[in-house]
Amino acid sequence: MLISIAFFVFHPAGAYGGEWQEIEKKGLLTIAVKDNLRPLGYRDQEGNLRGFEIDLAHRLALELLGEEKAVQLIPVNNQERIQIVTDVEVDLAIASVTANASRRRIVDFSDSYYLDGTGILVKKGKKIDLTKKIGVLSNSRSIDQIRYNLPRVTLQAVSSYEKALELMELGEIEGFAGDITVLVGWVQENSDYELLSKVFGGYPLSIVLPKGRQYQELRDKVNQVIRKLNQEGWLEEKAKYWGLPINNLN
Numbered sequence: 001m002l003i004s005i006a007f008f009v010f011h012p013a014g015a016y017g018g019e020w021q022e023i024e025k026k027g028l029l030t031i032a033v034k035d036n037l038r039p040l041g042y043r044d045q046e047g048n049l050r051g052f053e054i055d056l057a058h059r060l061a062l063e064l065l066g067e068e069k070a071v072q073l074i075p076v077n078n079q080e081r082i083q084i085v086t087d088v089e090v091d092l093a094i095a096s097v098t099a100n101a102s103r104r105r106i107v108d109f110s111d112s113y114y115l116d117g118t119g120i121l122v123k124k125g126k127k128i129d130l131t132k133k134i135g136v137l138s139n140s141r142s143i144d145q146i147r148y149n150l151p152r153v154t155l156q157a158v159s160s161y162e163k164a165l166e167l168m169e170l171g172e173i174e175g176f177a178g179d180i181t182v183l184v185g186w187v188q189e190n191s192d193y194e195l196l197s198k199v200f201g202g203y204p205l206s207i208v209l210p211k212g213r214q215y216q217e218l219r220d221k222v223n224q225v226i227r228k229l230n231q232e233g234w235l236e237e238k239a240k241y242w243g244l245p246i247n248n249l250n
Contacts, residue, residue, distance in 0.1 A: 018085075018088050018090075018091045018092065018209070018210045018215050018218060019214050019215060019217070019218065020215075020217040020218040020221060021217075023064075023065075023091055023218065024065070027065055027067075027070055028065070028070055028071065028072060029057075029060065029061050029064065029065065029070060029071045029072070029091050029092070030071070030072045030074060030090045030091045031057045031060075031071055031072070031073055031074065031090060031091065031092055031093065031094055032073075032074045032075075032076045032080070032081055032084050032085065032090045032092070032093035032094070032095050032208075033049065033053055033054060033057060033073050033074065033075060033076070033093070033094055033095055034051075034053065034075070034076070034081075034095045034096055035049060035075035036077075037051070037096055037181070037182065037185065038051065038184075038185035038188060038189065039051050039052055039181075039184055039185050039188060039242040039243055039244065040052050040053045040096050040181055040185075040242075041053045041054050041075075041094075041095065041096070042185070049073055049075070051242065052114070052238055052239060052241075052242040052244065053094045053095065053096065054073070055238050055242075056094055056113060056229075056235075056238070057071055057073060057094050058071060059225075059229065059234070060094075060207075060222065060225055063225040063228070064221055064222075064225065074089075074090055076093070076095055081093050081095040081096075081097055081208065082097070082103060082106065082107060082208065085107050085208045085209065085210055086106055086107060086210065086211075088210055091218070092207050092208060092209050092210075092218070092222065093207065093208040094113075094207050094208075095208070096116075096181060096205060097109075097205065097206065097208050098116065098203045098204060098205060098206075099112065099204050099205075099206040103208075106211065107208050107209065107210065107211055108208075108209045108210070108211050108215070108219055109206035109207065109208060109209065110206050110207035110209065110219065110222045110223050110226050111206065111223050111226045111227060111230075112204035112205060112206050112226075113205060113206065113207065113226055113229070113230075113235055114181075114204075114205045114235065114239060114244065115202045115203065115204055115205070116179055116180055116181050116202070116203040116204075116205055117145075117179075117180050117199040117200055117201050117202050117203060117245075118141070118142040118145040118146065118177055118178065118179065118180070118199065118200040118201050119177070119178065119179075119180040119183050119184075119195050119196065119198075119199050119200070120134065120146075120175045120176065120177050120195065120196045120198070121164075121168075121175055121176045121177075121178065121183045121186060121187070121193055121194075121195055122168075122174065122175040122176075122193065122194060122195075122196060123168055123175075123192065123193060124191070124192055124193055124194045128174050128175060128196070129174055130150055130152070130153055130174065130175075131152045131153065131154075132153070132154065132173075132174045133153075133154045133155070133156045133172065133173045133174060134146060134150075134153050134154070134155055134156070134173060134174055134175050134176065134177050135155075135156050135157075135158045135163075135164040135167055135168070135173040135175070135176040135177070136155050136156070136157060136158065136176070136177045136178070137157070137158060137159075137160070137161075137164075137178060138157040138158070138159065140177075140178065141201075141203070142177045142178055142179070142200075143155060145177070145200040145201040146177050146200065148200075149200045155177075156172075156173055158176070161176070161178065161182070161186065164176035164178075165186075165190070165193075168193075175196070179203070180195070180199055180244070180245060181205070181244065183195055184242075184243050184244055184245075187243075188243060199245055207222055207226070209222065
């Protein structure tokens with residue numbers, strides 16, 4: 001498995017451009033990624049970036065520039081991951097971003113590389129009664145999914161994933177509903193929990209690209225790679241490797 005080290009460097013707006021000819025000329029892709037979201041993008045004990053989206057970033061560099069290491073990874077938080085693309089401080093972002101109508105007004109998206117969804121985290125080995133309380137983050141998109149698919153469930157709003165785990169330990173809620181890509185990471189780090197097999201809904205995760213005709217060639221090339229990786233089964237293989245439900249692939 002390829003391991004990456006990202007360096008924190010200040011990048012003035014427009015430093016990268018995002019246009020294919022400039023990327024090809026410099027021989028380097030600059031990609032915004034997550035570094036705190038296992039198993040998509042996180043740091044291991046040595047501080048190296050690892051995860052499904054990290055592997056995808058390297059594979060994209062290999063397909064476009066002929067070298068897996070021809071990529072600079074820039075860790076971002078949720079608030080930065082769209083803005084850093086619109087400011088053209090990176091060429092693109094692979095950072096657990098769901099393609100939706102409001103975001104399409106300001107950025108473009110590639111074809112989906114993974115279909116996220118709502119899952120339910122429960123205490124391992126405990127008999128679950130899904131007519132009782134299930135925790136869910138306040139204002140989460142999981143609320144509508146659970147109400148539609150499990151109408152008998154009583155939802156209890158929680159302020160954080162940590163609070164949900166606390167309530168589960170106290171027996172005040174039967175489980176916790178959230179994004180599969182987040183809950184898988186929790187299970188990997190907390191062996192006392194497991195996910196129910198059912199996944200509700202679908203949220204396409206896509207690569208974020210700058211909007212504009214000058215970026216069309218880059219968008220086309222990125223989409224060609226995503227389609228190739230999907231057809232070859234690479235995306236399914238990597239999802240399985242990182243513990244993500246493979247039946248939830250696009």
